[in-house]
Amino acid sequence: MFAIVSEAINVRAVAAALEAKSAGGIVTFVGIVRGHADDGRAVLGLRYEAFEPLALAEFEAIGREARDEYGVLAIAIVHRIGSLCVGEVAVAVAVAAEHRGAAFDACEYAIDELKRRAQIWKKELYADGDAQWKRNE
């Protein structure tokens, strides 16, 4: 399942949607909006935008690479866009594999690659009224 959604992500549903009959392990990563920025400033929330055709194509490419590289059985990536409050889920990545090692590795790969490549942007909204578009390093 590869999706960009505007409403709250149901993390359990994302993992449940994985179709993998011989899976021995499922690893789920959940990215959550933090209440403070890297520089310590208090954050009220985030706003995410995406260029959806390209972002979804990138999710699919990442999914193919994860399956090819780590031999996992199924992978799901769901990212939320719009305005999110502190504590809300911004992204969920779930991976099913026969064994846990591959599931952990593939899940890490997928979120790292999403942050590096996917056409998605986030704006941090600070408690002091300031706001800034943040790029991933």
Added chain:
Amino acid sequence: MQVRVLLFASVAEAAGTREWLLEVGEHARVSDAWSRVESQLPELAEILRSTRVARNGKLASLDDELVDGDELAILPPVGGG
């Protein structure tokens, strides 16, 4: 010919719009449309240097030739996840 340029994030905010319609010449390339964006938004020169461009939903190179009705997207440095 006319092309549609989609803007996002900081670029859209600076431009005050999420979409531009550009008139370009017959044999214009992606680079021509990109230069027009750059000249309209000089204050974003630094960010624009790190942008990529998509044409009709796929990453494009500056040399690609434009066709009437093309949809370009100016893609600033990403920040997902």
